[in-house]
Amino acid sequence: MDLNQYLDIFLEESKEHLQTINNQLLELEKHPANIEIVNEIFRSAHTLKGMSATMGYEDLASLTHQMENVLDLIRNEKLNVTTNLLDIVFRSVEYLEEMVLSISEGGDGKKDVKEVVSLLIKIEKGEEYSLPTNSEEQKSPEHTYDSYEITILQQSEEQGYTPYEVNITLRQDCLLKAARVFMVFEVVEGMGEVIKSNPSVDLLEEEKFDNSFQITMVSKEDVSSIKEKIMKVSELEKVSVNKLDTQLLADFQGESSVEVAVEEITAAQVEAAPTTAVLEKNEEKTTPVKGTPGSNKTIRVSIDRLDGLMNLFEELVIDRGRLEQISKDLNEPELIETVERMSRISNDLQNIILNMRMVPIETVFNRFPRMVRQLARDLGKKVDIEIIGAETELDRTVMDEIGDPLVHLLRNAIDHGIEIPEIRSRNGKPEEGKITLKAYHSGNHVFIEIMDNGAGISKEKVLNKAISKGVISQQEGERLSEQEVYQLILSSGFSTAEVISDISGRGVGLDVVKNTIESLGGKITIDSLEGAGTTFSIQLPLTLSIISVLLTEIENEKYAIPLSSIIETAIIKKEEILTAHNQEVIDFRGKIVPVVYLEKVFDVQKQQVEPPDFYSLVLVKKGEKIAALVVDSFIGQQEVVLKGLGQYLNSTFAISGATILGDGQVALIVDCNALIK
Amino acid sequence: MEATEKKLKLIVFELQKEEYAIPVQQVRSIEKLLPITRVPNVPPHIKGVINLRGVITPIVDLRTRFNLEEKVKTDASRIIITVVDEQEVGFIVDAANDVVDITEDQIEPAPEVVGSVENKYVQGVVKIDKRLFVCLDLNEILQLDQSKD
Numbered sequence: 001m002d003l004n005q006y007l008d009i010f011l012e013e014s015k016e017h018l019q020t021i022n023n024q025l026l027e028l029e030k031h032p033a034n035i036e037i038v039n040e041i042f043r044s045a046h047t048l049k050g051m052s053a054t055m056g057y058e059d060l061a062s063l064t065h066q067m068e069n070v071l072d073l074i075r076n077e078k079l080n081v082t083t084n085l086l087d088i089v090f091r092s093v094e095y096l097e098e099m100v101l102s103i104s105e106g107g108d109g110k111k112d113v114k115e116v117v118s119l120l121i122k123i124e125k126g127e128e129y130s131l132p133t134n135s136e137e138q139k140s141p142e143h144t145y146d147s148y149e150i151t152i153l154q155q156s157e158e159q160g161y162t163p164y165e166v167n168i169t170l171r172q173d174c175l176l177k178a179a180r181v182f183m184v185f186e187v188v189e190g191m192g193e194v195i196k197s198n199p200s201v202d203l204l205e206e207e208k209f210d211n212s213f214q215i216t217m218v219s220k221e222d223v224s225s226i227k228e229k230i231m232k233v234s235e236l237e238k239v240s241v242n243k244l245d246t247q248l249l250a251d252f253q254g255e256s257s258v259e260v261a262v263e264e265i266t267a268a269q270v271e272a273a274p275t276t277a278v279l280e281k282n283e284e285k286t287t288p289v290k291g292t293p294g295s296n297k298t299i300r301v302s303i304d305r306l307d308g309l310m311n312l313f314e315e316l317v318i319d320r321g322r323l324e325q326i327s328k329d330l331n332e333p334e335l336i337e338t339v340e341r342m343s344r345i346s347n348d349l350q351n352i353i354l355n356m357r358m359v360p361i362e363t364v365f366n367r368f369p370r371m372v373r374q375l376a377r378d379l380g381k382k383v384d385i386e387i388i389g390a391e392t393e394l395d396r397t398v399m400d401e402i403g404d405p406l407v408h409l410l411r412n413a414i415d416h417g418i419e420i421p422e423i424r425s426r427n428g429k430p431e432e433g434k435i436t437l438k439a440y441h442s443g444n445h446v447f448i449e450i451m452d453n454g455a456g457i458s459k460e461k462v463l464n465k466a467i468s469k470g471v472i473s474q475q476e477g478e479r480l481s482e483q484e485v486y487q488l489i490l491s492s493g494f495s496t497a498e499v500i501s502d503i504s505g506r507g508v509g510l511d512v513v514k515n516t517i518e519s520l521g522g523k524i525t526i527d528s529l530e531g532a533g534t535t536f537s538i539q540l541p542l543t544l545s546i547i548s549v550l551l552t553e554i555e556n557e558k559y560a561i562p563l564s565s566i567i568e569t570a571i572i573k574k575e576e577i578l579t580a581h582n583q584e585v586i587d588f589r590g591k592i593v594p595v596v597y598l599e600k601v602f603d604v605q606k607q608q609v610e611p612p613d614f615y616s617l618v619l620v621k622k623g624e625k626i627a628a629l630v631v632d633s634f635i636g637q638q639e640v641v642l643k644g645l646g647q648y649l650n651s652t653f654a655i656s657g658a659t660i661l662g663d664g665q666v667a668l669i670v671d672c673n674a675l676i677k
Numbered sequence: 678m679e680a681t682e683k684k685l686k687l688i689v690f691e692l693q694k695e696e697y698a699i700p701v702q703q704v705r706s707i708e709k710l711l712p713i714t715r716v717p718n719v720p721p722h723i724k725g726v727i728n729l730r731g732v733i734t735p736i737v738d739l740r741t742r743f744n745l746e747e748k749v750k751t752d753a754s755r756i757i758i759t760v761v762d763e764q765e766v767g768f769i770v771d772a773a774n775d776v777v778d779i780t781e782d783q784i785e786p787a788p789e790v791v792g793s794v795e796n797k798y799v800q801g802v803v804k805i806d807k808r809l810f811v812c813l814d815l816n817e818i819l820q821l822d823q824s825k826d
Contacts, residue, residue: 603718649716652716653717658733666725666726667714668717
C-alpha cells in the first residue's frame with residue numbers, strides 16, 4: 001500500500017493531537033488530581049501511536065507507546081503527577097514534535113530517544129528517575145554512545161589510544177562562548193581525536209549550551225597533561241578528565257531498553273482501544289477541559305482551491321460591475337432591482353469566501369505556554385502566561401508568517417523583561433512574573449499585544465547604547481520622544497541585553513521581527529514603564545490578499561498605491577517645487593521631501609509636453625523617510641485583490657503586483673519601498 | 678535515433694508570412710486579443726500583462742522578440758497562452774492556423790538561415806507536403822537575460 005497519499009493527513013492530525021496533549025499537560029500541571037485531563041491526553045497519545053505505527057514510523061510509535069504506559073498508570077491512580085514526571089512527559093512530547101517535524105520536512109522521523117524512553121520505563125517500574133539537567137553534575141558517563149561510536153572507541157583502544165571523557169565548564173562571565181569552544185577543540189585535536197561532543201558541535205558553535213559541555217576523545221597522553229593543556233585556554237572555570245571504560249559502555253548498551261518498548265506496541269494497541277468511548281459522557285464535571293478536535297465539523301480544503309474559487313468570484317464581481325452600469329443606463333426599475341439584489345448576494349458571498357481563508361490565531365498561540373514554561377525554568381524565573389482572544393481570526397498567509405516574530409518577542413520578554421524572583425520580591429512585586437498575550441480585531445486590522453510586568457525598558461540605557469553603537473548621534477538622541485527611543489531597540493545591530501544570553505540577543509535582534517512584520521504590511525510599537533513592564537503591540541492587516549489602495553492615473557495608465565504607505569495627498573502649484581542639488585524637492589510642513597515623477601520612473605508616453613500648473617502629489621513613507629510621488633490625477637480609494645505578476649515578471653522595478661479593476665483591466669501596484677532609498 | 682516513431686501534435690501559427698509550430702502540450706488556450714496593461718521597466722518584447730480569467734498573465738510579442746517589424750494587430754491576431762516551466766505566458770502571433778500531426782523523426786535540424794528568426798530559438802523544421810514549419814523552443818524565447826541590452 002502506498003502510504004504517501006496519507007502523509008498530509010497524518011501530519012495534520014499528528015500536529016493536532018500533539019497540540020491537544022500539550023494543552024492538556026499544561027492544564028494537568030495546574031490541576032494534577034484531575035484524571036479527566038489525563039484521559040484526554042491518553043486518548044490523543046493513543047491515536048497518535050496507532051497512526052504512526054500504521055505509517056511505519058517506529059521511533060514515534062515506540063516513544064508514544066512508552067508515554068502512554070505512564071499515562072495509563074496515572075489514569076489508574078497508581079502514580080501521582082509530579083513536576084518531575086511532567087518534565088519527562090513534556091520532554092517526550094518535544095521529541096515527538098521534532099520527529100513529526102522531521103517527517104513533514106521529508107525526513108524519516110527517526111530520533112535517538114533512548115534517554116527519554118528509559119526514563120519513562122523507570123517511571124513505569126517505579127524506580128528513581130530524574131531528567132538530567134544540563135547545567136550541573138554530569139560526572140558519570142551518563143550520556144550514551146551508539147554501537148558505532150563504541151566500536152570506534154574500542155578500536156582506537158586496541159591501537160594504543162586511551163578514551164577519555166572531558167567535562168569543561170566555562171566561567172559564568174565568559175563572553176564569546178563559541179570562541180572558547182573552538183579553542184578547546186583545537187587544543188584537544190592537537191593531542192588526539194574527538195569522537196563525540198555533548199551537545200553536538202553545531203549546537204556548540206551556535207552557543208546553544210549553558211556553561212559546560214563534554215567531549216569524548218581518544219589520545220595517547222595521560223589525564224593530567226590533557227587537563228593542563230586544556231586549562232591553558234582562558235575563561236575556563238573547570239576541566240575534568242575521566243578515563244572511559246569501553247567494556248562497561250558496551251555492556252550498558254547491550255541492555256538498553258528501547259527494543260522492549262517496540263515489541264509491546266502491538267499488544268497494547270489492542271488492549272487500550274475500548275477506553276475511549278466510555279469517557280465522553282462525564283465531561284461536564286470538574287474543571288473545564290477544552291473542546292476536543294472533531295467536536296465541530298470541518299473539512300480540509302487546500303488553499304489552491306480557495307484561490308481558484310476566489311479568482312472565479314472576482315470575474316463575477318467584474319461582471320456585476322458591468323451589469324450595474326447597464327442597468328443604470330437602461331433605467332429599467334425591474335432590472336435595477338434584480339441587479340441590486342444580485343449585488344447584495346455577491347457581497348455576502350465575497351465575505352464568506354474571504355472568511356474561509358481565516359483561521360483562529362489559536363494555532364499559533366497554542367505552542368507558547370509550553371515554550372514559556374520551559375524557558376522560564378531554564379532561566380530560573382517564574383512566569384505565568386495568559387492568553388486572551390485566541391479565537392481571533394487571521395488570514396492563513398499572515399498566520400504562517402507571524403509565528404516566528406512572536407516567539408522572538410516572547411523570548412525577549414522572558415529573558416530581558418521578567419526579572420528573577422529574588423529581584424522581583426525585593427522590588428515588592430509578586431515572585432511570579434506575568435506575560436499577557438492578547439489578540440483582537442479592530443477595523444481592518446488585527447492587533448497582537450505582548451505585555452509583561454517585568455523591569456521595563458530603561459530609556460537612558462537604550463539611548464546610550466544607540467549612541468555608542470552609532471545608530472544615532474548625540475544630538476538626534478536628545479530630540480527623540482520616548483516612543484522613538486523604544487523603537488531604537490528594533491533597529492539592526494541593537495541588543496538591550498547587558499550580557500549576551502543563551503536565549504535571545506544572539507546576533508539576530510529584534511530588527512528581524514520588525515522587518516517581518518513590515519513585510520506583512522504591519523506595524524510594531526513599543527510602550528514601556530520602567531519598573532512596571534513593557535508592551536509590544538503589533539498591528540497586522542486582516543488579510544494579505546485584499547488591500548486598500550489609492551488608484552491614480554498617469555496619462556491613460558492606472559497605478560494603485562497601497563494606502564498603508566500613504567501619508568496624505570496634496571495638490572500644489574508648479575512654483576512650490578524647488579530644486580536642491582539638482583533634485584526637485586518640496587517643503588512639506590518644514591520637511592524637505594524629494595519629488596518623484598512616476599511618469600519618468602514608469603516611462604509613460606506623454607501626449608502633452610507642457611508642464612501643468614498644478615501637480616497632484618501622493619506623499620508616501622518608508623520608515624522615517626518620505627517622498628512625494630507625482631501623478632496626473634487621483635481616481636479614488638478602493639479595496640483591491642492583490643495578485644502577483646508571476647515568476648516571469650517577478651523582479652520588475654517598483655511594481656509589487658497587480659490587481660484587476662471593475663472593468664476587467666489590470667492595474668499595477670506601486671512598490672513605494674523601492675522608490676525611496 | 679530511436680526506431681519507434683513518437684507521435685507529436687503541433688499548433689501552427691503565422692508570423693510575418695512564415696509558419697511556426699509549438700507542441701500542443703505546451704499550449705493552454707488560444708485567445709483573441711485582450712486589453713494589455715503595459716508593465717514599465719521590462720524588455721521591449723514583453724508587452725505587459727492581461728487579465729486571463731482572474732489570473733495575471735504576462736504577454737510576449739513574438740514579432741518584437743524575433744526582431745521583426747511591428748505590425749498593427751488585426752482581427753486574425755491571437756494570443757497563444759502557453760505553459761512553460763509551470764508559468765503561464767501568452768504569445769502574440771499574427772494568426773493561429775492549424776493543428777498538425779507529425780512523428781518525431783519528421784523534425785529536421787534547422788538549416789543555417791530560416792527566415793529572419795535567430796537560430797537559437799529554433800528547435801528544428803518540419804516539412805509536410807509543400808509547407809514548412811519552424812518548431813520553436815519556448816524556453817529559449819523566455820530567457821530574459823539575453824534580451825535586456
